[in-house]
Amino acid sequence: MRVDAHQHFWNLQLVDYPWLRPEHGPIYRTIEPAELEPQLRAAGIDKTVLVQSANSAEDTDYMLRQAEQYEWIGGVVGWVPLLEPKEAEQRLKRFSKHSLFKGVRHLIHDEPDPDWVLQEPVIEGLRALSAYGMTFDVVAVFPNHLKHVPTLAERVPDLKLVIDHLAKPPIRQKGWEPWAEQLARAAEYPNVYAKISGLNTAAGEGWTADDLKPYIDFAMSRFGANRLMFGSDWPVSLLSDDYMRVWTETNRALSGYSGAELAAVFGKTAATFYNL
Secondary structure, eight states, X not given: OOEEEEEOOBOTTTSOOTTOXXXXXXXXXXXXHHHHHHHXXXXXXXXXXXXXXXXXXXXXXXXXXXXXXXXXXXXEEEOOOTTSHHHHHHHHHHHTTSTTEEEEEOOGGGSSSTTGGGSHHHHHHHHHHHHTTOEEEEOOOTTTSGGGHHHHHHHSTTSEEEEGGGGOOOTTTTOOTTHHHHHHHHHTSTTEEEEEOSHHHHHOTTOOHHHHHHHHHHHHHHHOGGGEEEOOOBTGGGGSOOHHHHHHXXXXXXXXXXXXXXXXXXXXXXXXXXXX
């Protein structure tokens, strides 16, 4: 099973997305499953993981409705108010009855406080997630959030965490430290996984597999294929190329790995992590 472990949909008439503005050009519009479906078919993708785009119940309900209509949406990563753990638990109680609700994400990189995720009520909310067997996607945009992942892994050891987009390494600047050191530290915890996703927008204009490869290779050396998963980050990826180019260039960057490793990155890891 081939899995795209990170993609989005949004409907500007139904849900408010505070971050999405006219300056986002080609993605400042309603984008729904019918647009992605032929591209998945062309790439041979069997299932996707649909990830939240707003810190709201409306966005989560909207995603679940989409998932009910398209069998190739294998799971939904929604939102609950982690800062209000009692309310978060009530919503988890409701969402956990939906077989396609797999985990939670909060747009922590949009919070004014870079340490938002370390607040005690949020930790309590994450413990509620763990109790319900849900996962947590960490939008650890370097340099503000990746350093917090080991703390989260220690404070909530039974919670499965996944770092979105390899924490957006400084590819455009050809930077390395302290990103590499912080990613390696996070990888020391067996409950921490990562997504090979969103790297084309981190690389910028004119990117190729060669730009991504050093960062992917480093992640492979620290996490191993069984804790890494491919994600397209579509349609955000459209800011720096189309779906098929992200797919083919990521495959090219990973071309030196074994069949078993590729099967893990392009499907097995995500299927296991999200219980697809």
